[in-house]
Amino acid sequence: MRIAVLGTGIVGRTLAGKLDELGHDVVVGTRDPDKTMASADTDYVGNPPYSTWAGEHPGVRLATFADAASAADLVVNATSGSVSLDVLTQAGEPNLSGKVVVDVSNPLDFAKGFPPTLFVKDDDSLAEQIQRAFPDARVVKTLNTMTAAVMVAPASPGEQGTVFVSGDDTGAKGEVAELLHSMGHEDVVDLGDLTTARGAEMILPLWLRVMGSLGNPIFNFKVVR
Numbered sequence: 001m002r003i004a005v006l007g008t009g010i011v012g013r014t015l016a017g018k019l020d021e022l023g024h025d026v027v028v029g030t031r032d033p034d035k036t037m038a039s040a041d042t043d044y045v046g047n048p049p050y051s052t053w054a055g056e057h058p059g060v061r062l063a064t065f066a067d068a069a070s071a072a073d074l075v076v077n078a079t080s081g082s083v084s085l086d087v088l089t090q091a092g093e094p095n096l097s098g099k100v101v102v103d104v105s106n107p108l109d110f111a112k113g114f115p116p117t118l119f120v121k122d123d124d125s126l127a128e129q130i131q132r133a134f135p136d137a138r139v140v141k142t143l144n145t146m147t148a149a150v151m152v153a154p155a156s157p158g159e160q161g162t163v164f165v166s167g168d169d170t171g172a173k174g175e176v177a178e179l180l181h182s183m184g185h186e187d188v189v190d191l192g193d194l195t196t197a198r199g200a201e202m203i204l205p206l207w208l209r210v211m212g213s214l215g216n217p218i219f220n221f222k223v224v225r
């Protein structure tokens with residue numbers, strides 16, 4: 001499948017690397033490919049510059065958000081929640097139309113420092129904002145409830161956890177569930193329509209406190225039943 005992963009951060013890189021390994025044709029989206037490749041900056045946790053990662057993943061191309069999305073069958077939003085609507089606007093409404101848009105972003109607001117608050121919650125979600133802004137996209141919220149490393153290695157915490165999917169389009173959720181299974185996820189729970197993404201996003205304050213308590217992000221939530 002031709003997949004655009006919008007986002008050059010740790011989540012975009014991790015998902016792009018795994019999807020490439022699985023044999024998909026993967027393009028990562030960024031604002032300015034030349035600038036991104038030229039940057040020598042490490043991120044806030046010391047991850048190497050994008051060019052270092054790209055050198056280790058020669059099969060993954062880098063393009064503008066619009067070029068990446070236009071060539072794709074499926075688009076992943078792996079950008080900072082505060083800019084996701086901007087990024088998807090840059091990707092271009094026609095380039096998202098009719099496509100599955102996998103939203104892994106979180107609506108985190110760091111304005112008051114750490115831990116962040118949520119800039120949308122309770123009676124709305126970032127996933128719903130994206131769906132309203134791009135009504136012809138088939139938005140599926142998933143994977144936002146675990147750290148990037150666990151997204152692509154679901155058994156890495158010691159055992160499998162649960163991954164949630166939310167979306168209004170049953171077919172799109174089926175395609176995403178298949179993709180998740182191919183990535184090794186065994187327990188995919190369909191929460192229901194896209195309003196259920198509110199729950200998946202509002203688990204973040206708990207996720208952050210668990211990480212603080214364990215001192216380690218390699219864990220997952222598991223629904224035992």
Ligand SMILES: NC(=O)c1ccc[n+]([C@@H]2O[C@H](COP(=O)([O-])OP(=O)(O)OC[C@H]3O[C@@H](n4cnc5c(N)ncnc54)[C@H](OP(=O)(O)O)[C@@H]3O)[C@@H](O)[C@H]2O)c1
Nearest residue numbers: 007008009010011030031078079080081105106144147148
């Ligand atoms: N970190 C995790 O393990 C984890 C787990 C679950 C969910 N998430 C969520 O996944 C998303 C990605 O997280 P991340 O840490 O990988 O990356 P991030 O730093 O949140 O986002 C990086 C991306 O945002 C773009 N960006 C930043 N400012 C922008 C602006 N003003 N206009 C347009 N684009 C802008 C960057 O574009 P350029 O490429 O042009 O620089 C880059 O592609 C977030 O929503 C996060 O909450 C993260």
